[in-house]
Amino acid sequence: MREFGYQRVFDVSGAVALLGSDPEARCLGGGTNLVDLMKGGVERPSQLIDVRELPLDRIDARGGGGLRIGATVTNSELAAHPEVRRHYPALAQAVLAGASGQLRNMATVGGNLLQRTRCGYFTDTSKPCNKRDPGSGCPAVEGEHHNHAILGASAHCVAVHPSDMGVALSAFDAVVEYETADGPGEVPLAEFYLPVGETPHLETALPSGALITGIALPPAPVAARSRYRKVRERASYAFAIGSIAAALDVRDGMVSDVRLAFGAVASRPWRAREAERALIGGPASADAFAAAADAELSAAETLPHNGYKVTLMRNLVVAVLAELAEEGAR
Amino acid sequence: MALSTSSVITLNVNGEKHTLPVDHRTTLLDALREHLDLTGSKKGCDHGQCGACTVLIDGRRSVACLQLAVAAEGRVITTIEGVAEGERLHPVQQAFLDLDGYQCGYCTPGQICSAIAVIEEHAAGWPSAVTADIRPEAGVPALTADEIRERMSGNLCRCGAYVSIVQAVARAAEEEAGARPAPAAPGPEGGPSGSAGAGGGDGVAGTGGAEDTAAVNGAGSTASAGGAHGAGAAHGAGGTHGAGGADDTEGVGMAV
Numbered sequence: 001m002r003e004f005g006y007q008r009v010f011d012v013s014g015a016v017a018l019l020g021s022d023p024e025a026r027c028l029g030g031g032t033n034l035v036d037l038m039k040g041g042v043e044r045p046s047q048l049i050d051v052r053e054l055p056l057d058r059i060d061a062r063g064g065g066g067l068r069i070g071a072t073v074t075n076s077e078l079a080a081h082p083e084v085r086r087h088y089p090a091l092a093q094a095v096l097a098g099a100s101g102q103l104r105n106m107a108t109v110g111g112n113l114l115q116r117t118r119c120g121y122f123t124d125t126s127k128p129c130n131k132r133d134p135g136s137g138c139p140a141v142e143g144e145h146h147n148h149a150i151l152g153a154s155a156h157c158v159a160v161h162p163s164d165m166g167v168a169l170s171a172f173d174a175v176v177e178y179e180t181a182d183g184p185g186e187v188p189l190a191e192f193y194l195p196v197g198e199t200p201h202l203e204t205a206l207p208s209g210a211l212i213t214g215i216a217l218p219p220a221p222v223a224a225r226s227r228y229r230k231v232r233e234r235a236s237y238a239f240a241i242g243s244i245a246a247a248l249d250v251r252d253g254m255v256s257d258v259r260l261a262f263g264a265v266a267s268r269p270w271r272a273r274e275a276e277r278a279l280i281g282g283p284a285s286a287d288a289f290a291a292a293a294d295a296e297l298s299a300a301e302t303l304p305h306n307g308y309k310v311t312l313m314r315n316l317v318v319a320v321l322a323e324l325a326e327e328g329a330r
Numbered sequence: 331m332a333l334s335t336s337s338v339i340t341l342n343v344n345g346e347k348h349t350l351p352v353d354h355r356t357t358l359l360d361a362l363r364e365h366l367d368l369t370g371s372k373k374g375c376d377h378g379q380c381g382a383c384t385v386l387i388d389g390r391r392s393v394a395c396l397q398l399a400v401a402a403e404g405r406v407i408t409t410i411e412g413v414a415e416g417e418r419l420h421p422v423q424q425a426f427l428d429l430d431g432y433q434c435g436y437c438t439p440g441q442i443c444s445a446i447a448v449i450e451e452h453a454a455g456w457p458s459a460v461t462a463d464i465r466p467e468a469g470v471p472a473l474t475a476d477e478i479r480e481r482m483s484g485n486l487c488r489c490g491a492y493v494s495i496v497q498a499v500a501r502a503a504e505e506e507a508g509a510r511p512a513p514a515a516p517g518p519e520g521g522p523s524g525s526a527g528a529g530g531g532d533g534v535a536g537t538g539g540a541e542d543t544a545a546v547n548g549a550g551s552t553a554s555a556g557g558a559h560g561a562g563a564a565h566g567a568g569g570t571h572g573a574g575g576a577d578d579t580e581g582v583g584m585a586v
Contacts (some may be wrong), residue, residue: 100484
C-alpha cells in the first residue's frame with residue numbers, strides 16, 4: 001500500500017479546500033470499499049480526508065414531503081429510520097439487502113454512491129482493465145462475465161455497479177447534492193453515473209474536488225408501496241446477480257403510477273423507463289408486466305455467460321409487480 | 331508540504347487508553363493484535379468478508395480489518411477481551427459455551443461480538459432483510475432463527491457450527507430480553523422485543539473446560555491459522571447463515 005497522509009475534517013468548507021488542493025486525495029467515510037481497494041493497490045491516494053465528523057449525519061423531512069439524507073449517515077441508520085421505512089420501504093429493504101451488519105454500520109451513504117465495481121479484473125492489478133488502466137483492455141468480455149452487464153455496456157467495459165441502495169434511489173428520482181470551492185451544486189442520480197462508452201474510467205458527473213454532502217429524495221406517494229428484491233448466489237451477504245426496486249399504484253385495475261429500477265445489469269443503477277412507459281395507464285396484469293419487461297430488455301446485449309440475466313430480470317419484474325398489485329387490491 | 335504518513339494516536343480499548351505511534355496504513359485489527367497484544371480479534375480474510383475481526387466501535391459492530399487505526403482515535407472500542415465483567419462471562423459468551431456454539435474457535439470472538447450487537451440492534455427495533463414488514467408500524471419482528479441467520483450472515487464459520495450458533499444467540503437474546511426493563515411505551519419505533527422460543531434453555535451442556543473458555547475469551551488459536559482460515563472461507567458459497575436448505579432449518583430445532 002502506498003503511504004498516505006491523514007486529516008480529519010470537521011466542516012464542509014475545510015473538506016472542500018483540502019480536496020481542491022490535492023487531486024490525489026480521497027475522502028474516507030466508512031472505508032469499507034476504499035481501504036480494501038487500497039490494500040489491493042487499486043486505489044493509491046496521497047492522503048485521506050476523514051469526513052466522518054462532518055455535520056452531515058442527519059436525515060431530515062423536507063417541506064412538502066420528501067427527505068434529505070446526509071452524506072455521512074450510515075447504511076444502518078438509513079435502513080432503520082422510521083420515515084425511510086414508512087415512505088420509501090424499498091430503499092430500506094435495498095440497504096438491508098446489501099453487505100453485512102458490520103459493513104452497514106461502517107459504510108456511509110456518500111461512499112455507497114462512489115463505491116467501485118467488484119469486477120474481478122478491476123480489483124486484480126495483475127490484469128488489464130480499461131476502468132483501472134485506460135486503454136489496457138477488458139478481459140471480462142471474453143473471460144469471467146457471468147455477473148456482468150446486459151444493458152448500457154460497451155466493448156470497453158462490461159462491469160456492473162454493485163450498489164443496492166442506488167437502485168432504490170434511482171427509482172425514486174434522488175438528487176445528489178455536493179459542495180465545491182465554488183459553492184454548492186446538485187445532479188440528478190439519473191445523470192450522476194456517466195455512460196460507459198469508450199471512457200469507463202470516468203464514472204461520475206461529480207466535478208473535480210467536489211464533496212458529496214447529501215441526497216435529496218423528492219416526495220413520491222407511490223413509493224409508500226414499494227419493494228426491493230435481490231437475487232444472489234447465496235441467501236445473504238453477497239452482491240446481486242439481479243435486483244429490482246419497484247413501486248406501483250393501481251386505480252380501478254389500471255396502472256396510475258409505477259417506478260422500476262434494476263440492479264446488477266449495468267454500470268449504473270438502471271432506471272427502467274421503457275418499462276414504466278409501457279405500463280402507465282394500462283392494465284395491471286401479468287401479461288402487461290411481462291410486455292413491459294420485454295420492452296425494457298429488448299435493448300439487452302448479452303455475453304456468452306450472462307444471458308440468464310434477461311430471463312431473471314423479466315421474471316423479477318412480473319413477480320414483484322404482481323405482488324405489489326395484489327397488495328394494493330386488498 | 332510533505333504529508334506525514336504516520337501519527338501518534340490514542341486508542342480507547344476496553345476502557346483503557348493506549349497511546350501508540352502508527353503508520354497510517356495500520357488497520358485497527360493490526361493495531362490491536364500487533365501493537366496492543368489483544369489477539370482475541372482474529373484475522374481471517376482481511377477484506378471485510380468473514381467477520382472474524384468483528385469488534386464494537388462506539389457500540390456498533392464493525393470489521394476491524396477495514397477500519398484504519400488512525401481513524402479510530404477518539405472512538406470507544408470494545409473487543410472480545412472486554413465483554414466479560416471480570417470473571418463473569420457475558421451472557422452471549424456463556425450461551426456459546428453452554429450450547430457449543432463453535433468448533434475450532436477461530437471465528438468465535440467475532441461471532442460473539444457480532445451477536446452482542448445483533449441482540450442490541452434487534453432490541454432497538456432495527457429490521458433486517460428477512461423482516462416481512464419493515465414499516466415502523468409493524469413493530470419489532472420476533473428474533474426467529476431466520477432473523478438470527480440473516481443478521482449473523484457477516485460472520486462465517488468454516489467448521490459449520492451455525493446450528494449451535496443460532497441456538498446460542500437465541501438463548502442469549504431471550505435472557506437479555508428478560509433482564510431488560512420493559513419498554514415504557516411500545517410505540518411505532520420500539521415495540522416489544524419479543525424473541526422466539528429458543529427450544530428451551532436445556533441445550534447441550536458445555537464441557538466448560540479450559541479450551542472452551544479460551545475460545546469464548548478470544549485467547550484460543552492465535553496467529554497461525556491465518557492461512558487455513560483465509561479468503562477461501564469468505565468465498566465459500568455454502569458458508570453463510572441462511573444459505574442452507576431444509577437441513578439447516580430442521581437442524582436448528584427452534585420454534586419459529
